Amino acid sequence: MNAPERNNVELNDLTNTTGEWLRGNGPQADIVMSTRIRLARNLAEFPFISRASDQDRADIEKLLRDRVLRIQEASGELLYVNVSDLDRLDRQFLVERQLISREHAEAQGARGVVIDSGERISLMINEEDHLRIQCMHSGLDVQGAWEQIDRIDDLISEQVNYAFHPRLGYLTACPTNVGTGVRVSVLMHLPALVLTRQLDKVFRSLQKISLAVRGLYGEGSQAMGDFYQISNQQTLGRSEKELVDQVTDVVPALIHYEREARDFLIKESQQTLHDQVSRAYGILRTAQTISSEETMHLLSKVRMGINLGLIADLPMLTLNELFIRTQPAHLQKISGVELNTADRNIERARFLRRYLNREEDGNGGKN
Amino acid sequence: MSAPGRICLRAAMKCQKCERPATFHITELEGGKHTELHLCEEHARQYLTQGEGEPGAAPTIAGALAQQLAVGQTAEELARLDQRSCPVCGITFYEFRNQGRLGCPHDYVAFEKELEPLIANIHGETTHKGKKPKRGAGGTQQRTELIRMRREMKESIQQENYERAKELRDEIKRVEEAKE
Numbered sequence: 417m418n419a420p421e422r423n424n425v426e427l428n429d430l431t432n433t434t435g436e437w438l439r440g441n442g443p444q445a446d447i448v449m450s451t452r453i454r455l456a457r458n459l460a461e462f463p464f465i466s467r468a469s470d471q472d473r474a475d476i477e478k479l480l481r482d483r484v485l486r487i488q489e490a491s492g493e494l495l496y497v498n499v500s501d502l503d504r505l506d507r508q509f510l511v512e513r514q515l516i517s518r519e520h521a522e523a524q525g526a527r528g529v530v531i532d533s534g535e536r537i538s539l540m541i542n543e544e545d546h547l548r549i550q551c552m553h554s555g556l557d558v559q560g561a562w563e564q565i566d567r568i569d570d571l572i573s574e575q576v577n578y579a580f581h582p583r584l585g586y587l588t589a590c591p592t593n594v595g596t597g598v599r600v601s602v603l604m605h606l607p608a609l610v611l612t613r614q615l616d617k618v619f620r621s622l623q624k625i626s627l628a629v630r631g632l633y634g635e636g637s638q639a640m641g642d643f644y645q646i647s648n649q650q651t652l653g654r655s656e657k658e659l660v661d662q663v664t665d666v667v668p669a670l671i672h673y674e675r676e677a678r679d680f681l682i683k684e685s686q687q688t689l690h691d692q693v694s695r696a697y698g699i700l701r702t703a704q705t706i707s708s709e710e711t712m713h714l715l716s717k718v719r720m721g722i723n724l725g726l727i728a729d730l731p732m733l734t735l736n737e738l739f740i741r742t743q744p745a746h747l748q749k750i751s752g753v754e755l756n757t758a759d760r761n762i763e764r765a766r767f768l769r770r771y772l773n774r775e776e777d778g779n780g781g782k783n
Numbered sequence: 784m785s786a787p788g789r790i791c792l793r794a795a796m797k798c799q800k801c802e803r804p805a806t807f808h809i810t811e812l813e814g815g816k817h818t819e820l821h822l823c824e825e826h827a828r829q830y831l832t833q834g835e836g837e838p839g840a841a842p843t844i845a846g847a848l849a850q851q852l853a854v855g856q857t858a859e860e861l862a863r864l865d866q867r868s869c870p871v872c873g874i875t876f877y878e879f880r881n882q883g884r885l886g887c888p889h890d891y892v893a894f895e896k897e898l899e900p901l902i903a904n905i906h907g908e909t910t911h912k913g914k915k916p917k918r919g920a921g922g923t924q925q926r927t928e929l930i931r932m933r934r935e936m937k938e939s940i941q942q943e944n945y946e947r948a949k950e951l952r953d954e955i956k957r958v959e960e961a962k963e
Contacts, residue, residue, distance in 0.1 A: 460888055460926035461959075463872045467886035469937065544884070566914070573916040579888035579923050584902075585911025587888040587923070591902050594891070596913045626907075653908020 427497065427506055431741075431749050435513050435535040440736045442555015446723045447671050449603040449643065449736075450552055452514070453561045453660075455569055456588045456597035457547040458579040464589040465542055470525055473542055477526040480541045483575040484530050487568065498528045505754060508745035514552065516540055537568065544589050545597075547572070556671075558600060558664045562656065585652065595652030600663045603632070604670060607642040607720040608677035615644075618673060626650050627666060641712035641739065646670065682724060693721030697730075701772045705761040711742045711768070730772070738771060800826045869893040871931045889927040929958055 440449065462468060462476050485494055499507060499516060507521040516529050520543045527542035540548040549572070551565040579587040585595040593599075609615045619629050632643045646667065648659045681689050696717035699706075719735050721727040740746055742764050748755055751763055797803070799821050865877035874886030876897060885891070891898060903909050932955050939948035 458888060460923045461929040463887040463930050463934075464885055466882055466884040467872045467874055472933070569914075570917055574918060577918065577922060577926055578916040579926075580916050581888070581891055581911075581923060583910055584891055585913065586916075587891055589884045591885070591898060592905050594902065595906065595908075595911045598913075650906045650908070652902065652906035653910060653912055655913035658912075 427502075427509065428749065430509075430513065430535070431746065433535070435515075435740065436552050436554050438736045438740050439554040440732050442553060442557050444671055445555040445732075447605055447674050448556040448667065449605055450554055451557045451561045452550060452552045452601045452603065452645075453558070453565045454548055454550040454599045454601075455565060456545040456586065456593045456599075457549065457569070457572070458587060458589070459546050460577040460579040462546065465544060465546070466589065468542075473526040476546050477528060477541050479576070480539075480547055481528060481530070484539050484541070484547075484572060486575060487571040493533050494530055495533065496528055496530050500525065500527050505745050505748055509749055512740060512743045512745050514538075517543060517548075519544060520548075537564070539568075545593070556602065556667060558602065558660050558667075562600070562660045566656070592649075593651050596654070596656050596659065598651060598656050598659055599647050600660055601630075601645045601647035602663060602667050603643060603645050604667070604674070605641075605643055605716070605719060606670070606674050607716050608681055609674050610642050611681060612677045614673065614677060618670065622646065622666070625662070625666070627663070640709065641716040643716075678720070678724060689724075690721075690726050693717050693724075693726050697721065697727060697772075700768050702769065703765045705758075706765045706768065707761055708742065708744060708764070711764060712739070715739055715742075734771070738768070741771075742768065798822050798826055864897060867894070867897070871927050871934075873934060887927060887930050888923055889930070892924070929955060932958070 436450065438449065442448070442450070458464060459476060459479070462472055465473070468476065481496055485496060487494075497510070499510070499520065502510075507516070510516045510529065511518055511521045513535065515531055515535065515538045517540065520527060520529070520540050523542070525542065527540075529541065530539040531537065536552055538550045538552075540550070549565055549568055551561045551568070553561045553564075581587055586597040588594050588597055606615065609618060622629060626649045628647050628649045630645045630647065632640045632645070646663065648663060650659070654662075696714040700711070700714050700718065715735065715738055718727060718730070719732075722730055722732055722735060741750060744760060747760055747764055747767060750767070755763055803825075861880075865875060865880065868875040869886060869890050870893060871889035872887035874890060876894060879885055879890070879894070885894075899909060932951050936948050936951040936955065939945070939951060
């Protein structure tokens with residue numbers, strides 16, 4: 417059986433694509449990068465992961481892999497990646513693409529992920545729950561993402577016996593997810609609210625209506641590059657539609673605040689802002705060594721500059737691609753060698769110079 | 784915005800902030816680093832509830848357990864509770880508190896009374912509203928029997944009681960086939 421080799425080949429293909437969540441072409445894509453919904457599901461006849469033996473995990477993985485691959489999904493051909501067979505770099509690569517979680521990457525034992533070629537859906541097997549179904553759509557598309565994930569969930573539930581309690585709903589390993597098991601999450605780029613120091617105020621009002629704010633890579637992660645995920649906390653006592661509507665209703669207000677803050681910055685301090693954006697762009701095009709954090713920070717400024725018309729020669733898609741291609745695992749996979757931190761920073765700077773100066777000269781990618 | 788990772792009860796140690804015995808041992812997991820804190824009930828409560836005013840802080844099991852303490856459960860009551868275990872998967876309430884994850888679907892039934900205030904605390908509600916699975920929505924209870932039998936079979940093998948293990952294996956097979 418040569419499944420792992422096949423996985424690696426197909427994983428390497430992904431380095432050339434952007435992935436749905438960074439495509440930046442959905443509704444309100446200048447501020448909302450992507451919409452993601454996940455469902456936590458468990459099989460009734462197995463213990464939860466923390467209590468599962470190696471044999472249980474292997475049985476769960478085999479059963480779910482078989483059943484999930486039976487479903488027909490419109491958004492592309494399904495690919496199974498055996499995560500336990502992957503090396504550390506490939507696992508990190510999938511984390512950076514948001515196809516698996518950090519916990520799934522670092523876990524032990526039989527586990528895998530089913531993804532579609534468009535990278536819109538990912539189904540993690542043996543994460544914290546037996547099955548984590550995830551749908552990602554570009555821009556603000558909560559309704560579209562919900563319709564897709566609801567359909568996938570229905571198809572799978574015809575094939576397996578989900579653990580379900582008449583009063584408590586879908587049973588999950590952690591009581592924070594019990595009930596619907598749904599997390600609706602919108603990834604927003606809010607640089608102007610950060611610059612005008614209004615973010616805390618906004619987040620406080622979100623917390624009052626029990627919405628959570630997280631960094632780019634979920635729980636506990638830093639808010640890199642002014643990206644924030646807004647998501648529901650409550651999963652029990654409200655229907656999926658109510659939870660979807662709650663997020664759908666609040667995001668336009670946040671978009672409005674961010675636009676107001678951007679207008680304010682343009683009106684009150686255009687020169688300072690233009691200077692900051694141009695300097696950020698300048699560093700990215702000329703630096704000789706640069707960390708991932710600094711890159712994210714500067715790319716965020718440039719992204720806002722493009723949206724405000726302060727930078728005209730850089731397409732948004734190119735910029736969005738850089739957010740992912742400059743991350744550690746992507747950089748190493750693209751350059752084809754494993755690098756330590758110092759060498760990565762040099763390689764990242766070289767990559768950025770080549771990429772950004774090419775866009776400007778239009779000379780076809782050679783430096 | 785750090786979330787307390789795990790809390791557990793141990794004995795005979797002094798609180799790091801006062802002279803009382805430390806009954807709470809908290810392990811913070813941040814960026815792959817472990818930091819241990821040993822606190823008395825009062826200081827543990829203070830520590831675990833300090834992050835609650837922060838914007839956007841997500842609910843945590845540890846936070847909800849601390850809330851439960853705050854509404855009147857003493858460490859002694861919790862210690863008694865900790866010894867209860869699930870007849871299906873064998874997890875104790877102590878182990879659940881320690882790792883923040885339940886052991887099997889039946890825990891929601893076995894620990895119903897203990898989990899109820901916790902769930903109410905996290906979600907503000909205790910009754911599901913929303914979709915139901917296409918098949919087997921009511922059959923979870925019967926299916927958890929498979930979890931118990933597999934565990935018993937494993938234990939029988941460990942105890943070299945192969946007769947019982949064989950009986951269980953046949954029984955599991957029968958249930959699995961009936962289910963398909």
